[in-house]
Amino acid sequence: MKPYKEWDREQLMQEYDRLRAEYEKAKASGLSLDMSRGKPSAAQVEISRGLLDVLSSTSDLTENGLDCCNYGYLEGIPEAKELIADIVQVEPENVIIYGNSSLNIMYDQISRSYTHGVMGHTPWCRQDKIKFLCPVPGYDRHFAITEWFGIEMINIPLYDDGPDMDMVESYVNTDPAVKGIWCVPKYSNPTGTSYSDETVLRMAALEPAAEDFRLYWDNAYNVHHLYDDRQDEILEILQCCKEAGHPDMAYKFFSTSKITFPGSGIAALVSSEANLADVRRQLKIQTIGHDKLNMLRHVRFFRDEVGVREHMKKHAAFLRPKFEIVLSTLEREIEGLEIGTWIRPRGGYFISFNSLPGCAKKIVARSKEAGLVLTGAGATYPYGKDPEDSNIRIAPSYPTEEELIQAMQVFVLSVKLVSIEKILALD
């Protein structure tokens, strides 16, 4: 297809009218679909139902003699630590198991740093200004946490191989107010890209001006591959940091929310022993411990890391065709028109679409008008402000394939209409 901008005005007007009619038809079909979050579909969630049979009233509720149905084991049961450690490629002593939400763990890290400081350093609430680097586009809930604590967020461009490391180095290594960077190193939310080895090594080799600087390493999509034969793998950050002489520079976050039941999984903080010792001081004040029966359920359901990988293949079987629907629709309908770009991810939950500058909000609004709710434009940027108004996060997991085909129809119509309006300066 020829780029729209090369079409003559009349052709484009005709195309616009044709698309407009199609759009009105689609709108009239009464679509009502929420694709705003990276939520597994109902059918997909079903594959974890076996987890509910693992424990019954006749089960042994001890594991190596440890009673999982009474108080104790503040940091989680050893078997759960082992399982998570294997998945995230560290040692069990680097793991503390929490409740069901890794987001909550991230919140806790920031909150504790704010109230009590990191490993003896001045609490952030007693420091003048705290800044975080935010690779963009990124995860809205990360940005929401730092915004909630009044932390100044600095946009860092995210490329196919990771954040702009020149920029990261120049901020981190010179400005003591920069205390952290939000990273989704693998199958990034929303771009689906993964950090290259060079990026990870440069992260580990940072020489922060602030001693309480940490990498906030969100391993949300660690085992969330779409394909058997094409998978991203990244270097293990704790090990890299250790080798670079910064053993305490990373907090790694993990949860099974998109492995078993969203909201009913187990989550973990993964870090150096010194960092975990710092965390324990708070943990023992904060809680009597997390749900050990749910840990036991997960341990017995998966047995080991191989069990998790096998389970993830079942998820992929649901997700792969949906990603293909989105990608093939974009290729068929948008490719060549030069009104948008996107990446073909090998894992994760999202496809990131970049429209012509200044069009994202309008595309999302246009889609909504026809019954398709997308993640709000701008949500992938700190403060909800995409300076280009270009990035849109597509979350294909929740709808059925039939709904998704319909949804993508609405989406590409919206993209085309808004793009033509921009090119023709119609609005």
Place this chain on the structure above:
Amino acid sequence: MKPYKEWDREQLMQEYDRLRAEYEKAKASGLSLDMSRGKPSAAQVEISRGLLDVLSSTSDLTENGLDCCNYGYLEGIPEAKELIADIVQVEPENVIIYGNSSLNIMYDQISRSYTHGVMGHTPWCRQDKIKFLCPVPGYDRHFAITEWFGIEMINIPLYDDGPDMDMVESYVNTDPAVKGIWCVPKYSNPTGTSYSDETVLRMAALEPAAEDFRLYWDNAYNVHHLYDDRQDEILEILQCCKEAGHPDMAYKFFSTSKITFPGSGIAALVSSEANLADVRRQLKIQTIGHDKLNMLRHVRFFRDEVGVREHMKKHAAFLRPKFEIVLSTLEREIEGLEIGTWIRPRGGYFISFNSLPGCAKKIVARSKEAGLVLTGAGATYPYGKDPEDSNIRIAPSYPTEEELIQAMQVFVLSVKLVSIEKILALD
């Protein structure tokens, strides 16, 4: 028995030698028992095993159409709110269901007040000094939270009908630095006493100098009666506060940790709609929501508040004889000697023993020497400092009855030995 202090010196020396021999014998028997926490016994926990059969892979995981095995319902499922609301005598809109730990909810309230303030008021970290009133003896984990945040704790004597309300009023109504009071209004930890109606009404009628003052009302033992025929009931605090013109003055905390499985239950924050609106601002940043499948399990296991009450009778059947062992041993061995006082609670998990002043630490140490670990002396006071060194928390729930008989033997021997040492000024 005649009070020890009225015995002549020689009698007392003889008694001491006799007790000493008995103690050495007990010590040689090799007892090794941890009675430091209010932990249900292994057999007692078994009664909740049915909870593990409620959900299986073939269960309907929706409740009134709401999907409990996917993301969503940040505040918990409506049915769980209804169940908890009925138990704690409020409306469902006054309830937010959290994870497994009410302690964690309390931590969150303090932490959020510290970082973001209460309903628009200046965050505590930006105020000069924050103070909390601490009825004593009280719960060590409450005091640990306030100490962690550098909050000055002020001891308030706890009487049989509640805290010294004259003192509470004089602090709260005049000092704007006083932001809260830790209350365990029913079957208090550790005294087992409950607040009288007058105490609750005076609490609700406080006119705090600080607008961000709140009652931190820990309903830990709300349904934890020991007897069918003798039960404490207290006035519902939210309603009392509302009627007194202070609808937002109380945060109430609840969990099922000592109802179903300790550490694998559900917990709730109960408060006015305005307070909950304030909490929600944080909650949506902090987490994607708590474990709804565990909420569903609890809802279906109990069906309603009556189900909970019936279940609690089974707990009482385990606890009652243990309380009786402690109380009858104290009555048989200590009564009349004037070396200690205690209260006969109708519920809860503890019996609070007050030794002669200056003896508690020694009694605990003496017990430990013979293999019996008690809650550390002083733990029931802020900063671990019992000014009288007199209060000891006895937690009879965990040991078997046989172990408890042995343990109480060690305990009364320790009490007697240390008391005679004090009276004779032997040490």
